[in-house]
Amino acid sequence: MAPQRDKEQTMQRLIDAVGTIICREGFRNIGVNTVAKEADVDKVLIYRYFGGLDGLLKAYAYQKDFWLNVDKLFGQIDSARLADMNYLRELTKQILHGQLTEMRGNKELQEILIWELVERNNLTNQLAADREEKGAGFTRLLTEKLGIAQEVEPLIAIVIAGVTYLALRSRSDSHFNGVNISSVEGWNRIEEGLNKIVDLYFESLAK
Amino acid sequence: MAPQRDKEQTMQRLIDAVGTIICREGFRNIGVNTVAKEADVDKVLIYRYFGGLDGLLKAYAYQKDFWLNVDKLFGQIDSARLADMNYLRELTKQILHGQLTEMRGNKELQEILIWELVERNNLTNQLAADREEKGAGFTRLLTEKLGIAQEVEPLIAIVIAGVTYLALRSRSDSHFNGVNISSVEGWNRIEEGLNKIVDLYFESLAK
DNA sequence: AAAGTATGTCACTATTTGGTGACTACAAAA
DNA sequence: TTTTGTAGTCACCAAATAGTGACATACTTT
Incomplete structure (x- = not known):
């Protein structure tokens, strides 16, 4: 003792x-x-x-701070360039990249997320609410700039949720849908997939 | 007694x-x-x-059968039309639609998935392995036809994982990233998002 | 130095857990 | 009718659980 x-x-x-x-x-x-x-x-x-x-x-x-570290990225945002589509595109990629590395690297965060999934009490409710508030922040920013919230909101939700679930799965599974989620190479492929989606969407806007 | x-x-x-x-x-x-x-x-x-x-x-x-019901869809596949891009596109949407409704409606499946996340034993390992085998099936089919496995595999993985996580979250949360995941309307928006991604991707192939 | 407060130790209860051995009751075979 | 196997009951065990009351030892204030 x-x-x-x-x-x-x-x-x-x-x-x-x-x-x-x-x-x-x-x-x-x-x-x-x-x-x-x-x-x-x-x-x-x-x-x-x-x-x-x-x-x-x-x-x-x-x-501990268990919400995602979007705050740091928010601080780096160059407000003057927000009207520039290419800047928005890169910003989106950066946000997703940040989410991915955070979700993948922070084991404590993973456990907390699973805890939130499994049982709800005052604490997990609070954590989930904080996360939702912070998480929706960037999406709001993006949708305001793009002016098409209805369309882009679910897209971001799917992608963020996907990265989250893949990270949680990687705790005990080596593959998901054929993708190796236990290797750096696999996660690089996932990030390329994210960027692909972003590119496709922004290109569709450019038309 | x-x-x-x-x-x-x-x-x-x-x-x-x-x-x-x-x-x-x-x-x-x-x-x-x-x-x-x-x-x-x-x-x-x-x-x-x-x-x-x-x-x-x-x-x-x-x-119970706890893997996703992709088998039914597989049975309906018209092999002769697999060379047709438009057919592949609709097929992909159907698969995703099936996944979404299954994940969203089957509460028992949700609990099993969370169980797989939380603890691993012989049983959950087996369930996860079965699911992976079945789940990767369609992706294999798709990538064979498209001939670009490297690119499309992670995309499907992200999207499937996203739908799964959103469904699991909906057990106790009303919103995710600003999207209402406790209402039919919200899930319709999510499905529209899925279709959007599919459309964008297939259109990019057509070029 | 004496008194009081607060930190840490220990022992105890009651409940729940997984697990086992001994028992009774019944039904079919001998 | 007796024997034998099995479905179901009951009583118990050891271990772990959350939680509490009593105590000793230190540090601080008077």
């Missing part, structure tokens, strides 16, 4: 333990006993400091 | 109980005790008749 009498550190150990367990085994094995054991801390402290497991999970989710 | 001395019926009660629980609460609450209680049968019979919960789940999965 750790009789160090450092509340902050103990709390952090618990929060970190949540992340460790989620990364290693997913969220289904998470519980008061498991987390306490992983953190090498008495489980009663979970109740004292966080009011229970829910509070601890909330604290965990608050510390 | 049910002292009816009918082994077959008792086994079926257990299998049905699995389906009931999965539909109602998903797979996470599934266990020997839960299933036995739902079936109103002693849990020891699960061990006697199925060798344990795994065997019961296997029997359950065997009874």
Whole structure:
């Protein structure tokens, strides 16, 4: 044990333990006993400091940022060029590229997404709502500029959802629909597919 | 209890109980005790008749067909017209339409898919492998005819994965990326999006 | 130095889990 | 009628679960 009498550190150990367990085994094995054991801390402290497991999970989710990092890209947007179709096209590709790398690389995010799929509670509801708000942001921007929201919104939804599901599948499957989702080459092909869709759509606009 | 001395019926009660629980609460609450209680049968019979919960789940999965119903469409394919691009285009749309309605309507399938995402065991591995084999079938057919497998495979993968994830999300979310995935209208927009992608791609081939 | 507060330890309960052995009740074969 | 096999019941076990109350040990304030 750790009789160090450092509340902050103990709390952090618990929060970190949540992340460790989620990364290693997913969220289904998470519980008061498991987390306490992983953190090498008495489980009663979970109740004292966080009011229970829910509070601890909330604290965990608050510390990490589990929505996609679209904010960074938003900051880089050159507003003056938004009227330029070619710029919009490249911007779209960049956003999708960011989504793909984030979804593929962030194992913790993958587990959270699966958690959101499996069970809904206050926490997962909040996470999902935040994600939806952020995620729809770029689409709104794009549709405003293009002025054809009705058409492009579902397209983006399909593509983002597709990348997400492929990433989740890649946790335990090597292939999806013939595409190798466990290799860099496979994911390069997927990204080429995304770019192809973007190109096709923007070319259809140019006509 | 049910002292009816009918082994077959008792086994079926257990299998049905699995389906009931999965539909109602998903797979996470599934266990020997839960299933036995739902079936109103002693849990020891699960061990006697199925060798344990795994065997019961296997029997359950065997009874239902959890891969997508591409077989039906395959049977309808008019081989003679496969050289016709317009026919291929419509066929692709039909396949996607079938996938969408199946994914959206079959709640049991949704739960199985989530189960495959969450935990892997002999059963879920088998289910996933079957699905991959069947799912990749149409893509193979299409790519053979088009002769550009490298390009079209990832496109289909993205789109199928997208529809799947949207369906899974619709279990607990009302919107995804601004699209209403809890209404028929929203799903019509998604289907229009799918058709749009197909059209764009085939038009690009025609050039 | 004494008192009080807060951190961490331990022991305990009650419930649920997967799993097993011993039993009864029935039905068909001998 | 007796024997034998099997469908179903019941009682139990060990382990793990969430949660609580009592205690000791430290640190801080007075």
